[in-house]
Every structure is written in structure tokens, then in C-alpha cells.
Amino acid sequence: MTIQPKSLSSCAQAPVLKERGQHEVFCGLTAIIWLHRKMPDSFFLVIGSRTCAHLLQSAAGVMIFAEPRFGTAILEETDLAGMADAQQEIDREVERLLSRRTDIRRLFLVGSCPSEVIKLDLSKAAERLNAIHAPQTQVFNFSGSGIETTFTQGEDACLSTLADGLPQDNAHQLIIAGALPDVVQDQMLDLLSAIGLSDVKLLPQRTAQDNIGIGPNTHVTFVQPFLGDTHDTVLRRGAKPIYAPFPFGELGTTAWLKAVAGRFGIDPAVVDRVTEAPRARARKAVAAMREDLAGKRVFLMPDSQLEIPLARFLSRECGAELIEVGTPFLHRSLTEPDLSEIAPGPVIAEGQDVEKQLDRVRAARPDLTVCGLGLANPLEAEGLATKWAIELVFSPIHFYEQAGDLAGLFARPLRRRALLKVAAE
């Protein structure tokens, strides 16, 4: 375990415990579940195995009444022998799909981790199919492989591909990268409009018609901390990033808004003025949960890549004590503003060696452990309260109006455990 020097002023300067070992991750294909809702004119065609098809069906629920917007082209073991056949099979499947579904404007070929799929060059397939089907249907590809990745990286890979394909545009503009639930996105756009920014572009674009471009006068900010590849792609395209704490809780949201406002020459006093009421609501809502969370010792295992900003929210706004903050990957540029707001003390860990981490959890006996699904049940059985990290990705948690719900997601397992204790006594 790393001991941090006492002179540090925040976790931004803290040494990072890097671990490489056995890890528990959830597959990147999962991101399709929320991405297809954000892009109603798209279709996600997973090139994968029966396991991939089962994962998608069980994660999404079988869509009986709706024409689904994702599917799996299953590659059998026998296809290993003939890669050329596999490419032709993809062409045939895409042809069949697009002739039946003329509403599809963006088709994503999504790679997976079976070895026979890894050997397939899906970028070539996308290029070939684009030549046939664009501009009616644009064809993209990205990998949702579950090897060495986390489930949020599916979104990162998808957005990075979209950013890479954006046309050049020299307009002075703002792009916000990261998929948010519609209701939260509307709140964000209302806040930005209230401070004077009404022409805001979104990545992912809702439809192919929202044809945004990118260039040296494009300013990009992020609402999800797991967009490392997307960040690198937009920088490569010449855009200028806006770094800020992520918009979780009152403080995070205000800091994020002020960073965006600052880039566009808007006085921070304007942000203070227009956010007075929502800030007060967020403060009140979090205060109602603070009683359960203040002083509670929290251990965050690496899972969703939301860990660092959420740790900042838990410690700064809810009064929790952080023991360890693990993240699968530490993207310095994106997470530094949040790390700077976390007081020295917790171990900051990157990567995973699950057995060693579990040993540390057992030694520390935290009040709450935030972890993946596979680790939560065993830890609960050992008497430890847990929070499923994946729930934090599927729940609306950004911006002021969700601050109380976010605190509630952490407070609930503690309340439940307290009730169980009382019942057992």
C-alpha cells in the first residue's frame, strides 16, 4: 500500500498504486444498451459469438414489441477457417439488414473478443460498406470487446469513432461529449442556455442530420470521465479541451459550468446568479443524505471509471472518508480537476489485482464498498455493505437536480444494512 507524503495538498500529487493482475470487468458491449437510445437512427451490429448475443439480450431485456436497434451476427468456430467468407457474410448480413430497415442512417459494426472476431478487420469492412451505402447509411466500426476493458469503454470507442469521422469545421463552437439520459441532457442545455450558450453541439449526435464538424476553433468538454480515447481523438482533430471537475453534485456542476463559461468569456458571477436556485435545491437534497454518509469509510474498487469524480463528490459534498479510490485507467487530463479536489489520504490505485484489492477491503472493513456485480454478493455475504458500480452508470446522476439521488444511491445500502442490524438485534 502506498503511503502518501504528508506535504501533499491534494490527491492530484499523490503517488498512484499501479496494479496489473487478475481483474473483474464487465463487457464493453453493455454500452450499446444506453447508446442506442441516444441515437434513434442507428443500428449496432455486433460481430460476435452466442455469448455476446446472450449478454446483449439479457442486459437489454428481449425487445419483443419494438423493432430492435441492435443485433448480433454470430460467427461460428468453423468460420475461423475462412476469413474471406466471414467478410462476405458481413456484407450479406448488412445488405439484408439495410434493405429491410431503410430507417437506419448510422450502422455500427461492433467488434467483440472471440479470437475469430479479433482476426477480422472490421475497419476494412466499414470502409467497404460505406462505399456502397453512404450517404444513405454511414457505416462505422468500433470494438466492444470485453478483454482488458471496462463496460464504459464501449461508449468511449463509439464516440471516438464518431469524432474521427466528423467533417472539418472552423466555426467557433462548443461540443459536449458524453451520453446522458434525455432528461438530464435537457437540464444541462437549459443551464448552458441560461448562462448565454444556446448553440451547443452534442456528441453523440442524436441523428446523422445533426451534422456537426470539428476543428481548431471547436471547444470540447466532457460529461463522462471514461472518454479517454474520445478526448485524444478530438485533440488530434485540433479541438481545444475544457477540463473541469465532472458535473456531479452542487460543487462539481458549478465548477463545470464555470469552466465552460470561462472559455466563452462569460463572467463566473453570471453562473452564480442563474444557478442560485438549483444550487440551493442540490445542497438541500444532499444534506438530507449527509447524515447517512458523513464520516462513513468508503472503498471504491476499479470498475466504471466514474470512481474519481464520485470519490470527490462523496468526500467534498457528503463528508465521507475515502479509504481507496481505484480506477481501471487513470486519464490524467480528464481526472486531474477532480483529483485536485480530493484531500490527501486515500490510496489512489490504477488497474486491478482483484485478490490483493479484496485483501485490502477485508483488512479495512469499509462501511461501503463500491464495486462490480461479481464482487458485491461475496462481500455482502461477509457482512460488508456494497453499491453496484454499474447502477451509477445506468442512473441519472449528473447536474444539480440529480445530486440528491446520487447521494441517495450511496446512502441506501448503508440504511438497509442499519435496518437489517436493528431487525437482527
Ligand code: SF4
Ligand atoms: S465481447 Fe467478449 S466478454 Fe463481451 S459478451 Fe462477447 S465474448 Fe463475452
